[in-house]
Amino acid sequence: MHEQLIELTAKGAALLLGLLAAAVLYRLLTGGIRTKGLLLDSEGRSHSPARLQMLVLSIGGAMHYLSLVAQNPAKLPDPPQELLLLVGGSHALFMGSKAVPLFLSILSERLQRK
Amino acid sequence: MSETISRYATILISLGVLAALVAFNQGSEAQRLDTLKISTGYVLLFIVLLLGLQIAVLIAAGKMDLKHLISDSEGDASMGRFQLLVFTFVVALSFFLVVLHTQAIPEIPASVLTLLGISASTFAVSKSVDAGAKPDSESKPAGNPKPGGAAEGTGDGKE
Numbered sequence: 001m002h003e004q005l006i007e008l009t010a011k012g013a014a015l016l017l018g019l020l021a022a023a024v025l026y027r028l029l030t031g032g033i034r035t036k037g038l039l040l041d042s043e044g045r046s047h048s049p050a051r052l053q054m055l056v057l058s059i060g061g062a063m064h065y066l067s068l069v070a071q072n073p074a075k076l077p078d079p080p081q082e083l084l085l086l087v088g089g090s091h092a093l094f095m096g097s098k099a100v101p102l103f104l105s106i107l108s109e110r111l112q113r114k
Numbered sequence: 115m116s117e118t119i120s121r122y123a124t125i126l127i128s129l130g131v132l133a134a135l136v137a138f139n140q141g142s143e144a145q146r147l148d149t150l151k152i153s154t155g156y157v158l159l160f161i162v163l164l165l166g167l168q169i170a171v172l173i174a175a176g177k178m179d180l181k182h183l184i185s186d187s188e189g190d191a192s193m194g195r196f197q198l199l200v201f202t203f204v205v206a207l208s209f210f211l212v213v214l215h216t217q218a219i220p221e222i223p224a225s226v227l228t229l230l231g232i233s234a235s236t237f238a239v240s241k242s243v244d245a246g247a248k249p250d251s252e253s254k255p256a257g258n259p260k261p262g263g264a265a266e267g268t269g270d271g272k273e
Contacts, residue, residue, distance in 0.1 A: 032181065
């Protein structure tokens with residue numbers, strides 16, 4: 001009886017996660033979730049390469065991991081080190097593209113005050 | 115719709131509690147405690163599943179507003195939030211596939227948690243950078259007149 005409850009809990013948790021993911025994906029694809037300005041830079045004037053590379057690598061990395069799971073669904077596989085490095089590097093580049101202009105503007109403001 | 119679901123849930127939970135009480139009065143003390151634990155597990159599982167199902171239905175039907183799920187404080191879509199959403203769903207879907215295959219709750223490897231950690235850290239840093247950028251845009255005299263609120267900010271705080 002315990003085994004039945006554990007099995008049912010596992011199936012229920014999986015069903016719930018799948019349903020929530022499907023519902024959010026459906027709203028995202030049908031325009032229920034706002035995606036305007038996703039790839040625009042901080043000023044909102046032009047497309048940002050840092051955002052574009054992060055979008056591509058995030059989706060590519062996510063699809064790669066899903067394909068690993070689909071190949072062997074017996075357990076959650078370890079993502080390859082290369083994937084972690086690639087995603088980490090991509091995110092670092094994105095954060096750098098946001099932080100450096102801010103740092104420079106603060107620096108120039110302080111220099112002007114002096 | 116939610117009222118109907120609540121009514122059905124109340125009836126089913128009451129029936130579950132009654133069944134547990136009936137089962138509790140049979141067998142030895144150890145068996146009764148075991149039955150009580152399993153019955154409680156089933157009732158809790160049912161309540162959580164029903165709540166989750168209701169949330170999923172409300173999202174799909176558009177009654178739960180998720181328009182700004184990945185928007186920043188300026189209202190534009192944020193890359194930091196979007197990538198966190200993508201990685202969370204990937205891990206959730208992987209969990210879904212593994213559970214369907216093995217019929218058991220899988221162990222989550224440390225490297226998957228690292229991947230989620232990278233994603234969540236990016237989101238947190240992105241928010242803090244935006245928070246650091248915000249006072250500059252608000253301090254500009256013509257950029258954001260507070261009393262009238264007619265003009266919007268300059269967009270410096272966008273993620």
